[in-house]
Amino acid sequence: GSFKIRGAMNRLSQIPAAQRAAGVVAFSSGNHAQGVARAARLLGMPAVIVMPSDAPRIKVAGVEADGGVVHFYDRETESREEIATRIAEDRGAVVVPSFDDKDIVAGQGTAGLEFAHQMEAFGEPLDHLICCAGGGGLITGVAIAMAELSPQTSIWTAEPEAHDDWAQSLAAG
Numbered sequence: 001g002s003f004k005i006r007g008a009m010n011r012l013s014q015i016p017a018a019q020r021a022a023g024v025v026a027f028s029s030g031n032h033a034q035g036v037a038r039a040a041r042l043l044g045m046p047a048v049i050v051m052p053s054d055a056p057r058i059k060v061a062g063v064e065a066d067g068g069v070v071h072f073y074d075r076e077t078e079s080r081e082e083i084a085t086r087i088a089e090d091r092g093a094v095v096v097p098s099f100d101d102k103d104i105v106a107g108q109g110t111a112g113l114e115f116a117h118q119m120e121a122f123g124e125p126l127d128h129l130i131c132c133a134g135g136g137g138l139i140t141g142v143a144i145a146m147a148e149l150s151p152q153t154s155i156w157t158a159e160p161e162a163h164d165d166w167a168q169s170l171a172a173g
Contacts, residue, residue, distance in 0.1 A: 004035035010107025037068030099137030109141020
């Protein structure tokens with residue numbers, strides 16, 4: 001039920017057939033983990049998902065249900081990026097980040113394409129669009145789509161006050 005499958009499916013689809021047997025490695029505690037596991041299963045690729053040991057059990061179960069192998073780590077003492085990179089190097093696999101990848105952004109941006117087309121079909125101009133922002137993949141993809149299909153629309157991001165990663169990132173340059 002998450003938009004994350006859009007980015008994961010697009011990214012994994014870009015992996016050349018000859019390289020797919022080595023699989024993919026992702027790091028996530030939730031929806032991206034499930035999206036990558038599902039996309040990998042649909043494309044016949046193995047997937048290792050690096051998840052914190054305190055990840056929600058339902059997210060872990062979702063990854064496992066789609067055939068993903070979960071590698072737990074301690075978020076207080078270990079780096080998920082380093083673990084994923086090491087596993088990928090050992091396997092010859094591709095690391096699939098949750099947002100910092102043009103193919104992830106393009107796949108997630110299809111939500112913006114659909115929304116712009118729906119508004120056009122209703123004959124309604126869209127003055128403003130408010131989109132959640134976490135890592136930035138969805139809002140970036142949506143903004144790119146809207147810039148092309150609805151350039152008059154102002155794009156706004158929203159995020160929980162106590163989890164303002166997007167605002168902190170922009171403030172840090």
